[in-house]
Amino acid sequence: MANKFISIEGIAKRFPAAGGGITTVFEDLWLPMQRGDFTCIIGHSGCGKTTVLNILAGLDEPSTGTVIVDNQAIEGPSLDRAVIFQTHALLPWRSVMGNVAYAVSSKWRKWKTPRVRERAQKFIDLVGLTGAEGKRPAELSGGMKQRVGIARALSIEPKIMLMDEPFSALDALTRGTLQDEVRRICQETGQTVFMITHDVDEAIYLADRIVLMTNGPGAVLAEVVENPLPKERVRTEVHKHPLYYPVRNHIIDFLISRSKTFVHETRGTYDPRNIAVVRPGAAPTVATETNVLRLGQVQGHAATH
């Protein structure tokens, strides 16, 4: 891939184990991402997803390897890479406005207060929190807190947004609305996003590409699933798309069984620099006759979309 905006190059994370020896969380990860891509990473707990995200954010360092963003190896955190934390990480002594304004004034240090507030207000409006500017985080619901987190991240015009299970603490209804908004905002702004999730449906709804990670310790990237659904997605319709279940089943199969056995099964043939890119429904990995027939129909159907 020539035009790679973010490139994870051979990163690994190891730390000394309790009884001597070394525990490897993940090993030799290579992953290119393009500008404007929405990438989700899925894997079981303990495979080191959050560590990967923290390395991308510059909050953690890989034991080996580097990450290149926009032709520069990252060294520590940067305003170019905004993080949306799973736990919101709002400053509880600041109001909604104060939290967003803090980020804005950190990016543009010389700006005067009215200008900072004006920009903060714009993003508070964008996430639909108009009227709640003066509230403290403790007075907000979980969904509203995460909206503030999103407004804060967007307000600094990051090149990349890194999201660590941003919706996992929310109830289903709020989660749905927020997913819609994140999707809308990201599409409008052409944001490059790297997101961790445990929710397969969320990944399919939001992502262009879904990266599957095997179980830790010693986790590797198993494959990249290209989302075959059209870019225009409607929450209420997306699960009726004929390619929806092939993708979903593929990912769930991976999580249930292949995430455990992948490393063992592909020993010798696995190339961490060229991980398989699959497009469930389009190019079946195991082509049985019925499978091909069904998928053929599906493709015909998809073409009419």
Add this chain to the structure above:
Amino acid sequence: MTRSLTLRAAVVSILIFATFMVAWHLATRGTGAVAQMDPEYAKLMGATATQGKSAMPGPLDVGGKLWEHLKRPFYDNGPNDKGLGIQLAFSIARVTGGYLLAVLFAIPIGFLIGMSPLMNKALDPFIQVLKPISPLAWMPLALYTIKDSSLSSIFVIFICSLWPMMINTAFGVASVRREWLNVAKTLEVGTFRRAFTIILPAAAPTILTGMRISIGIAWLVIVAAEMLVGGTGIGYFVWNEWNNLSIVNVINAILLIGVVGMLLDLILARLTRLVTFPE
């Protein structure tokens, strides 16, 4: 419900107070045996010996004297006879001086200890040894070096207020949530700005708790310090009145020490509430 609880608590408080007052009054009212003595000799003796009056003053004596003190708190009839208001003002001024000085030292050093694991380990042995020293043990050294009794008592207040503030500041700073620090990091906030915009507000409730403990200790210590150095202050007043055998005045002073201590604590409690944030 809360209102009725407050009301009921007030009733119980008043009952306890009334019971205590009545018991006190009854216990000190009685007359003991009166010894027969020469009238000339009796003139030299107190009411206890001549009239069999209780040596311990009753609540009415104490109340009357208190009223006198409250009516004229700021009179000054020379070194050994000053109004209670003046004496209290001296003590409060010393406590404030030593305490503020301690704030100036304890909070920056606490920040340093909290932010740097190296300094934490390096300073720990000193703090562990210095902390348990009774502040009054410093008094001779202070008198010898400073050569001023009033400044010495300020120094003693300084040294006793220092530790709780320093330790609480260090603890508060060290336990600022990682996620808030990460927010600052991802926003590329510099060390100085981070200290003032993230760490200080996050640690403020813990720091104020330390300051509240310190003011309590300082107020305990000032009484003892002033008993030692003499001259002025409520502590000196207590000791002076003991030498005068004026138990009435001693009881009054005890009462006022309690009230002022409560007010100081109340001020710090208010300040703590100001910086506390709900989570």
